[in-house]
Amino acid sequence: MIKRRDFLKGAAVGLTGLALPFAAAELINPQTVTARKTDRPKVRWAFLVDTVRCVGCGLCVRACKHENEVPYDANVTRTWVERYVLTKDKKLFADTPKAGRDGFTTPRIDLGMGNYQEIRNEDIAKAFFVSKLCNQCENPPCVQVCPVGATYQLPDGIMLVDREWCIGCGYCIMACPYGIRFFHPKYHAADKCNFCYHRITKGMNTACVEACPYQARQVGNFENPADPVTRAVMTERVRVLKSEYGTKPHVFYRELAEEVR
């Protein structure tokens, strides 16, 4: 018969023995844990959106869907265009019918569920278009919540999704404060804008930047002071979306209005 004292002793030894291999399996370098960069990367991708130049044609959304094989008619998209209309009696309306894929060809505001709001042109105080895409945050909440390491941040600031490794739990979709992520109906994995990583790494512009006839979108290297995007951010008045979340977004907006969320 085993004594209580022996049992406790044995259990303590056994538990210590069990715990040890886990700790010993990997020697963790404090530098990797704190994610401190020893030296700055040579490339840090950033984006500039001009909310005055944007006319809401939606060609960026169309080009993105084709380039990145996002199902054209499904209610998912990597980028979209929002319309904001503020009336003179201080009412705010915003819509993005079909993510702005077919442009804005009516003054009616799409309220959803088949409801529309007619607004007369003379009642409008201000109105403009804002395009949205992944902010490629410096502190990405989407990456922190991934339980399997399927989404991650590269040294150049781009977040990618490993479609083979993604288990489709949807945590990242919920975590993104900007609602950028979606579940890809074909690949059954989380999907998001990655600044056309296959293009920018070959020295090309993103598909949306190429498709925009109004130069309302620009992509650039934030570590290069001569880059037009960096110059604009350093010398002009730009804002980012939801800076209160501390995510440090790298999509900058020229002339961004307070009403934009």
Place this chain on the structure above:
Amino acid sequence: MKSHVWRPLYVVIALVIVVLVTRYIYVPKDFAVHERGYMYGWYRAGNVEQWKAVPDKFKTNEYCKDCHPEKEALISKTPHASIQCENCHGLAKVHPADPPKLAADKSREFCLRCHYPLPYPSSDRSKIKGIDPEMHNPGIECSNCHNPHKPSLRRLK
């Protein structure tokens, strides 16, 4: 110290070994902590190459102008010069192999993306000339009268 009390322990140890062995076999060798550290840089390195290898399909005017210089010459002097060929004609991909023909979107709705008049203050949309689609020759394709490659109103096609 032979006792049934130890048996569950052996089971646990066996389970741990099974998990570790499975992990060793199942997890790819390039799955590790990379430059951005444990919090953000924990991933399979091979996936980055997979993303880089995605073929680009939007080829831009640089790709089109070598074989279609006359179209390029025509449109480059018009306000439509900033519109990429592929915005209307569809993505070139590896044209002419695939797709062999690029059909332009000639629908009224396509032109109205820019030319529906929305006089929005603080947006450049208000600067673009527009037409009321219900009053301006409804039901006819715009390209019947206007040449999109040479859209001047003074010299209609």
